[in-house]
Amino acid sequence: MTPTPATSPQVPPGGWGAFGITVAFGATTALREVTLAAVPGQVAAVVGGDGAGKTTLLRTLVGRVAPAAGHVEAPATVECGFMPTGASGVWQDLTVAENISFVAAAHHLTGLALDRRRDELLGAAGLDEASDRLAGALSGGMRQKLAFCLAILHRPRLLVLDEPSTGVDPVSRVDLWRLISRAAAGGAAVVMATTYLDEAERASTCLVLNDGHALASGTPADVLAHVPGTITSGDAPAGPRELSWRRGRATRSWHPGPARPGEQPVTADMEDTVIALTLAAQQQESCT
Template sequence: MHLGGRRALDAVTVDIPRGEVTAVVGGDGAGKTSLLGALAGRVPIADGTATMPAKTDVGFQPSTSGVWRDLTVDENVEFVGSAYGMSSALLADRRERLLGPAGLGDVGGRLGGQLSGGMRQKLGFCLAMLHEPRILLLDEPSTGVDPVSRVELWRMVAEAAATGTAVLLSTTYLDEAERAHRVLVLEDGGVLGLGTPDEVIESVPGTIAAMPIRPRDSRSSRTWRRGNTFRVWDPDGQRENGEAPDLEDAVIALMLARDERRERSGEVRHG
C-alpha cells in the first residue's frame, strides 16, 4: 500500500479472528494507522486486498477518539445511531448497555469537548460499538489517557471480544499488547513478528540479559537502557529453560535484528 508516493505497508497479512483481540504494535511510522485505515476503507489500497464485511458490520475508532466535540454525549450517540438507521428503542438499549458501565450514563448533556481525555476515548469506543459490529478497529484508544481509564478501556475491549466481536487495535503500550490473544509487530510498514505474545517472544534469536550498569565489552548497538537497568541482546546466546524476555525487550531485539540484516545486505533504511 502506498501513501504520498511511498510504500506504507509491504506484504502485511493478518487475520482478525472473532472473539479475539489482536494488537498491532510498532513505533511512529511503522504503519499501524495505515493498516487500520485501509481495513476501515478510509485509506485506498494500491495493491493487495482487504477482505472485510460490509461497512455496517465494522466499527472504527480513530486515534482522535471519533467524538464530535461540539455535540453533547447524547447528541453524539443519536447522530451515530441515526447513521446506522437504529430505532429509538434499540438505540436506548445500546446506550444503557454501553454508556452506563463506561461511567458515562450521567453525563449525557455534557459536550464532547468538555470530557476528560479518558472519558472521551471511552465514549469513542461506545460509538464504535453502538451498532454491534462484527469487527472492531481501534487506533491507539488508550494513548494519553490516565491509568484508571486505560484499565477501564481494556475491560471494555475484553468484553467486546467475549461477545464474539473480532477486535484489532493498535497501541504504543507493549504491556497492553501482552494481554491480547495475538500481536502483530510492524516496522517501516513490514512485519517483524506475528503470533501470540509468547510466540513473538520465542521468535527472538539468542538471549537478552539485564545488567545493573552498561557493560563495557558489549556492542553498543545491542545495548539499551530500560528503567534503572540495561538490556544486552546476544543473538548467539543460548537461552536456558524458563528464561525468556518480556514482549517489550523482544520487540526491541527484533528491530535490532532487522537493522543488522539490512546493514549486511547494504539496504538503505527510509523513515
C-alpha cells in the same frame, strides 16, 4: 541476522483480515506484504514504533486505504466500527448524549433500541452521569471511552481501534481494556494498534511491524518464542549504547549472538522482544 517470524495466523471461515497487502503512497511504501487475521471473538494487537505502518494497516482493513497488492476480507462498511487515534473519534462541541444520537442516526438506530443501547454502553463505560456534558469538556480518558462507545454502538462484526488507550490515565486504560474484552466476548473481531505491550500480551494474537514489514506474528507466546539473539540485564550498557535500553533501574542490552562471559541473560517479555526484533531488523537493513 534476520528475525525469524512466527507463523502467520490462518483465518477460519467467518474471519476477516488483510492478506499479503502492500500499500504505497507515491514513492513511499507504507506496508510490504503484510498479513493480519481478524477472528470473531478474539483481539488481535498490532504493535510497532512511529511510522511502522500500524495506522495504515488499520485504515486498509476498514476500506479507507486501497492496497496496491494483496487483498482484504472484511464485512460491509456498515458492519465495521472504527475508532481513530486521538480526539478525532468524537464531536467535541456536542454533548455525550448528542454524540450517541448523531452516530445512531447514521445507523438507523432509534426509539427504545437506542435508549437501551445508550444506557448499556454509557453504564459500562462509566459515562452515565456525564451524558449532558460536552465531549470537549471531558477528560482524555472519558473522551476515549466515548469514542469507543461510538465505534461499537451499532454492534459491528469487525471493530478496529487505533491506539485507543494511548495517553489516558491508568484507571481509564483498565476500563477501556475491559470494554474491548467485552466486545470480543460478544463476538466481534477486534483489531487494535497499541503502544502498551502489556495489552499486546493479553491479546489473542500479536503482529509486530517495523518500517512496513511484519517482523513476527502469532500468539503472544509465538512472538516471545522468536526473540532474536540474546538479551542481558545489568547496571550499564553491555556493548554499543544504541543496542541498549532502560527497564526500571536496570539496563537491557541486545546481542545478535550469545551473551558474553559475565553477562546475565534474561527471559524476554513482550517489550524486550519487540525492541530486539526491531534492532535486529535495523541491523540487517544496515548490512544490506
